[in-house]
Amino acid sequence: MVKKTSSPSLSSTKVSRREALQLTVGAVALTGLPSETAAATGPSTSATPRVTVALTVNGTTHTLDIDPRQSILDVLREKLDLSGTKKGCNQGACGACTVLVDGRRIVSCLTLAAMHDGAQIQTVEGLESNGALHPLQQAFIDHEGLQCGFCTPGQIMSGLGCISEGHATSPEEIKFWMSGNICRCGAYPGIVAAVADAAGRG
Structure with missing residues (x-):
């Protein structure tokens, strides 16, 4: 009971x-x-x-x-x-x-x-600050890391976590640690490139 x-x-x-x-x-x-x-x-x-x-x-x-x-x-x-x-x-x-x-x-x-x-x-x-996009948000645009955009907020938040955890030192590492985020449009190359770019800026 x-x-x-x-x-x-x-x-x-x-x-x-x-x-x-x-x-x-x-x-x-x-x-x-x-x-x-x-x-x-x-x-x-x-x-x-x-x-x-x-x-x-x-x-x-x-x-x-x-x-x-x-x-x-x-x-x-x-x-x-x-x-x-x-x-x-x-x-x-x-x-x-x-x-x-x-x-x-x-x-x-x-x-x-x-x-x-x-x-x-x-x-x-x-994530935005005084109307300016977060570097990772901008990187998603620059590297075309989105298509329909439905998964994009979750991809971006997971990407931020991936970077802060120190798991963004290579494309292979990013793919592994971001594997729980599904993109049904298949924009994975752009997503990986965006996370790598933002990690490099940091």
């Missing part, structure tokens, strides 16, 4: 991985109950518990009341109207939703926002 955690304690403390999973499992279990059984449990257990988190996104701190089942991707797109981060496969397989969390690249579709209270998140919208 899933242990119920009251909402007040959740909103005042950081949610652990165990607590987030317990809340999610409990909410999913309730949705599978027959309507008469769910009604019998009373109104206090019929609603999904809420969690309050503070996320600093592109330098701005937001205090948000969210469903503990929401991913960082859904919070960015649905709560903060930051649609640059794309929802591709929603299974962590394509890399279109890649963002930087505390400086590390992650697939945001598989990452629960409730587990990252206080995190620093950078998305593609936060």
Whole structure:
């Protein structure tokens, strides 16, 4: 049986991985109950518990009341109207939703926002400075590292992570460490060239 955690304690403390999973499992279990059984449990257990988190996104701190089942991707797109981060496969397989969390690249579709209270998140919208493109953004244009553009935000954010991790010293290394980002248009030569160019400028 899933242990119920009251909402007040959740909103005042950081949610652990165990607590987030317990809340999610409990909410999913309730949705599978027959309507008469769910009604019998009373109104206090019929609603999904809420969690309050503070996320600093592109330098701005937001205090948000969210469903503990929401991913960082859904919070960015649905709560903060930051649609640059794309929802591709929603299974962590394509890399279109890649963002930087505390400086590390992650697939945001598989990452629960409730587990990252206080995190620093950078998305593609936060890269420009005073109207000027980030060097990697410009490199993608210069080397034609995009076609339809759908995967491009995730490619750029993953490229930034690849560079900061020190994994951009050769085309072969870039290909290996960027392999989790899929480009259905096949613009890989331009993507590799853009990341190598930006890494060289750094």
